[in-house]
Amino acid sequence: MSNPHKKPLDPAQRFSLPTRWAMFFVGIFIIAFAVAITVHAGLGTTTISSIPVVWAAASGLSLGITTFIVNGFLILGQMIILRSKFKPHMLVQFVWALLFGILCDLCLLITTWAQTDNYALSWFWVIFATILMSLGIFIQVLPNITFIAGEGIVAALVQVFPKMEFGSMKQIVDWTLVSIAALISWITMGGLVGVREGTVFAAFFIGFFVNKWRKLYLRSIGY
Known part of the structure; x- marks a missing residue:
């Protein structure tokens, strides 16, 4: 079996274009579904939604609206990170941000x-x-056809730091988002709202499980 780090996955050769788009939209729905469950569970939401949830609580806006705005900032972050490597077609992430919200x-x-x-x-x-x-x-992420902003900024950072695995970089980004959300919560509401022990658990383990899914997939196709 070859080393997956030396032979990168090319989903375009394994899935038809309609299948890749279907996977992308299914992935977005699963993420939104998971976000909603954590909000209702009440132990702090997942990392990607930590800032939108805090902002929604502080402002009275809906989670969908704050999610769209925060994703917009993440897209701007990609522009700064990638500079000339940020291509015009990547602006479609604003559409996905609206859909995700x-x-x-x-x-x-x-x-x-x-x-x-x-x-x-x-x-x-x-x-x-x-x-x-x-x-x-x-x-x-697997179809490598497009991203929503939360994963787009991780992918952008991986381009800048190619030795980092996607899941590992995801953990760094997640902790950054959680820290910002906690700061906003303390400043606007005088305490932690929407950021609790469940958020910390998610920050530790979402990237970890992404790496596990990736390794299982690569093993299943003989990489």
Whole structure:
């Protein structure tokens, strides 16, 4: 078996174009679904939604709106990181940011069954949503056709630091987002809102599970 780091995966040779687009949209929906579960679980949301959730709580805006705005800033971050390597077609991420925001609000409505006052059950939902989100991220990134902004900025940083695995860079970005969310929460609301022990768990393990999904996939295709 060859080393996956020396022989990078090329999904274009393994999936048809319609399949790749289907995987991308399925991945976005899974991520939004996982975000909604963590919001209802009440132990702090996932890392990618930490800033939007805090901003929504502080401003009264919907999670979908704040998600779109934060994703817009992440796209601007990609422009700064990639500079001339940022191509015009990558601006389509603004469309995906809008879609992702809409899906977040929709999924909040269809996952009210995840609301609970039971601490142990809340932890079950957090762990479940973390694993589910990592799978959604992997499915979305695997086709290598486009990204939503949260993964787009990770991919941009991997281009700048090519020795870093996607999942490892994801962990760094996640911790940065959580730190910013905590700071915003303290400044605007005088305490931690939307950032709790579940958020810390997600920051540790989403990137970890993304790496695991990737390694399992590479092994399954003989890489």
